[in-house]
Amino acid sequence: MTAAIDGPAAWRADTPGAESAIHLNACGAALMPNPVVDRVKAHLDLEARIGGYEAQAEVADELAAAYGSAARLLNARAHEIAFVENATRAWDMAFYALPLGPGDVVLTAVAEYASNFIAFLQMQRRRGVEIRIVPDDADGALDPAALRAMIDDRVKLIAITHVPTNGGLVNPAAAVGAIAREAGIPFLLDACQSVGQMPVDVAAIGCTMLSATGRKFLRGPRGTGFLYVREDWIERLEPPFLDLHAARWTGADSFEIAGDATRFENWEFDVAGRLGLKMAIDYALDIGPDRIAARIGDLATRLRDGLGALPGVTVRDKGRQRCGIVTFTHDRLAATDLVAQLGREGVRLTVSGAGSTRLDMDGRGVDGFARAGLHVYNSEAEVDAAIAAIARL
Ligand SMILES: *Cc1c(COP(=O)(O)O)cnc(C)c1O
Numbered sequence: 001m002t003a004a005i006d007g008p009a010a011w012r013a014d015t016p017g018a019e020s021a022i023h024l025n026a027c028g029a030a031l032m033p034n035p036v037v038d039r040v041k042a043h044l045d046l047e048a049r050i051g052g053y054e055a056q057a058e059v060a061d062e063l064a065a066a067y068g069s070a071a072r073l074l075n076a077r078a079h080e081i082a083f084v085e086n087a088t089r090a091w092d093m094a095f096y097a098l099p100l101g102p103g104d105v106v107l108t109a110v111a112e113y114a115s116n117f118i119a120f121l122q123m124q125r126r127r128g129v130e131i132r133i134v135p136d137d138a139d140g141a142l143d144p145a146a147l148r149a150m151i152d153d154r155v156k157l158i159a160i161t162h163v164p165t166n167g168g169l170v171n172p173a174a175a176v177g178a179i180a181r182e183a184g185i186p187f188l189l190d191a192c193q194s195v196g197q198m199p200v201d202v203a204a205i206g207c208t209m210l211s212a213t214g215r216k217f218l219r220g221p222r223g224t225g226f227l228y229v230r231e232d233w234i235e236r237l238e239p240p241f242l243d244l245h246a247a248r249w250t251g252a253d254s255f256e257i258a259g260d261a262t263r264f265e266n267w268e269f270d271v272a273g274r275l276g277l278k279m280a281i282d283y284a285l286d287i288g289p290d291r292i293a294a295r296i297g298d299l300a301t302r303l304r305d306g307l308g309a310l311p312g313v314t315v316r317d318k319g320r321q322r323c324g325i326v327t328f329t330h331d332r333l334a335a336t337d338l339v340a341q342l343g344r345e346g347v348r349l350t351v352s353g354a355g356s357t358r359l360d361m362d363g364r365g366v367d368g369f370a371r372a373g374l375h376v377y378n379s380e381a382e383v384d385a386a387i388a389a390i391a392r393l
Pocket of ligand 1 (some may be wrong): 011087088089113115161163164166190192193212213214225
């Protein structure tokens with residue numbers, strides 16, 4: 001345990017990158033805390049000294065414990081967790097495992113992420129699956145009442161994003177889960193931007209499957225992600241790919257697929273990265289997802305309010321429940337120019353382009369937002385400095 005659990009000053013002091021620039025990019029790749037960086041480096045050193053397989057054997061218990069850590073974070077069970085390379089692959093392993101066929105309907109949300117939507121379109125083209133979009137409510141989040149009205153016998157999947165990549169809104173995942181459960185329809189939740197940022201409880205939400213990434217709000221290493229599949233659905237989902245880790249070759253013409261969520265994994269993985277991810281999860285649990293959400297919420301509100309008061313700047317976040325992603329546009333500057341200019345001043349934001357959430361962005365007639373992602377290592381002073389820098393543009 002580190003001093004990092006003690007509050008904002010300690011969280012910041014525990015983040016080596018925090019002083020070099022104003023890093024407002026937790027929604028792209030957050031800054032890793034020291035224990036995560038140290039854990040990854042130490043394992044690389046061990047691999048260099050004694051060899052990759054030998055190093056893995058030495059950390060076998062820690063690797064096994066990673067399932068328990070991820071399960072604790074999500075209020076799941078260890079055998080419901082699969083570790084994969086990123087959130088997209090996690091989501092894919094669940095989505096492409098579903099036996100969708102001609103005329104089956106997938107219900108999704110307006111702000112659905114590009115990679116997910118491309119997969120829907122591929123299955124529309126390949127198998128005749130039908131995509132239906134649940135409209136937003138007056139505040140711009142998915143409308144659960146509209147979703148309920150769209151349920152019929154043909155709906156075979158509800159797949160939505162918890163926190164869209166292009167804005168501060170939090171979709172009402174638990175309301176969706178209640179509807180999905182009542183109708184007996186599987187619910188795949190893209191929690192890539194919410195896990196690590198706020199408490200995410202799969203039992204309370206009622207999702208069947210959930211995908212998450214390591215490098216965003218969880219502050220883990222790049223190239224890490226995980227999938228949750230609820231116990232009663234694991235054996236109903238045949239993974240799109242199998243290998244000798246996900247299954248056992250039991251005879252000349254037989255194989256047996258793993259009975260737990262490791263059926264969605266593959267054999268080779270970045271051991272150092274997974275140890276770093278476990279450390280990042282444990283670190284988030286040490287601070288506490290509630291405290292993380294509260295701190296991020298305070299900073300995001302400060303940024304949103306400050307930007308909202310600037311002439312020529314329009315905050316673009318929708319929804320009643322907001323989070324640590326703050327998006328905005330500028331009257332005179334394209335998002336790419338704005339972000340480039342701020343980068344030269346040491347304020348790191350990203351652009352959320354239309355191609356990431358096309359239905360939402362095309363509907364709003366914009367081709368990109370400047371996007372900030374706050375985290376516990378950011379300070380009020382940084383938020384104020386970022387607002388001042390934007391005011392000077
Ligand atoms: C970033 C993001 C993803 C993709 O995550 P990867 O780890 O890059 O695969 C999926 N969904 C949303 C909403 C995202 O913001």
